[in-house]
Amino acid sequence: MSTKADSKPIISVTPDCKGCDHCTEICPTRAIQGQLGERHHIDYKNCVNCGQCLINCPFGAIADMTMVNQVKEALQDPNKYVVSQCAPAVRAALGEEFGMPVGTLVKGKMFAALRKLGVKQVYDTEFTADLTIMEEGTELIERILHGKGPLPQFTSCCPAWIKYAEDHYPKFFPYLSSAKSPQQMFGEFQQVRGFEAVRDATIDIKGTPVRVAIVHGLKNVEPLINDVMNGRSRYHFIEVMNCPGGCVNGGGQPIRHDLAI
Ligand code: SF4
Numbered sequence: 001m002s003t004k005a006d007s008k009p010i011i012s013v014t015p016d017c018k019g020c021d022h023c024t025e026i027c028p029t030r031a032i033q034g035q036l037g038e039r040h041h042i043d044y045k046n047c048v049n050c051g052q053c054l055i056n057c058p059f060g061a062i063a064d065m066t067m068v069n070q071v072k073e074a075l076q077d078p079n080k081y082v083v084s085q086c087a088p089a090v091r092a093a094l095g096e097e098f099g100m101p102v103g104t105l106v107k108g109k110m111f112a113a114l115r116k117l118g119v120k121q122v123y124d125t126e127f128t129a130d131l132t133i134m135e136e137g138t139e140l141i142e143r144i145l146h147g148k149g150p151l152p153q154f155t156s157c158c159p160a161w162i163k164y165a166e167d168h169y170p171k172f173f174p175y176l177s178s179a180k181s182p183q184q185m186f187g188e189f190q191q192v193r194g195f196e197a198v199r200d201a202t203i204d205i206k207g208t209p210v211r212v213a214i215v216h217g218l219k220n221v222e223p224l225i226n227d228v229m230n231g232r233s234r235y236h237f238i239e240v241m242n243c244p245g246g247c248v249n250g251g252g253q254p255i256r257h258d259l260a261i
């Protein structure tokens with residue numbers, strides 16, 4: 001696939017910026033800066049490409065990179081066999097984008113549309129998530145029962161979180177799970193989900209109490225990391241997601257300023 005878009009930043013501030021400063025409050029890494037009333041700019045060394053500034057800018061002044069033209073080119077190329085993989089949050093976001101009630105699932109419509117566009121095979125991320133659950137769960141058991149790695153084990157599914165850890169806590173890597181794309185790792189721990197910054201629970205697994213936590217927002221993960229670094233953490237497993245509530249409120253989701261989800 002063409003890489004013409006690769007040289008462009010994933011997130012950028014456009015000339016429509018009014019300098020209202022709202023995004024500096026939203027940005028979890030303080031990567032977006034500027035004087036009140038003046039066009040703001042992004043410090044790409046600190047940006048984790050989460051898109052929270054984009055979906056929260058009241059003036060629609062932040063843009064993200066698009067790969068639509070590359071996809072069109074690929075679909076028109078008779079020598080290419082195009083496949084797609086759809087993340088779970090998209091099946092609700094698309095319905096919302098087309099005016100359906102919030103939360104309407106359009107998985108079947110989405111798959112049919114992709115096939116009509118010329119995509120040869122359509123895969124669902126749920127399939128690979130099942131594989132990840134097994135891999136990451138096995139890794140956690142090995143850490144708890146056989147000491148094969150430090151605790152707590154942190155999830156590695158959120159790319160914003162991983163970039164943040166790489167940039168700010170390179171020594172933290174042994175704590176990160178080696179599994180990839182584990183969006184549904186917590187499928188059996190639904191009772192700890194919610195919108196508070198940090199939620200936790202203790203789960204009894206065959207007589208072993210396993211303490212788990214979920215944290216939303218990179219600003220909120222720093223105290224947990226400091227606890228780990230100082231040997232004070234009480235957790236075995238911590239899921240980190242940059243965006244409030246997870247991918248459903250991620251940077252690529254429909255922009256709705258009229259909803260409190
Ligand atoms: S929120 Fe939007 S308009 Fe306000 S400073 Fe940030 S980019 Fe500019």
Ligand code: SF4
Nearest residue numbers: 027047048050051053
């Ligand atoms: S994409 Fe995320 S990290 Fe980058 S400037 Fe926007 S809010 Fe900050």
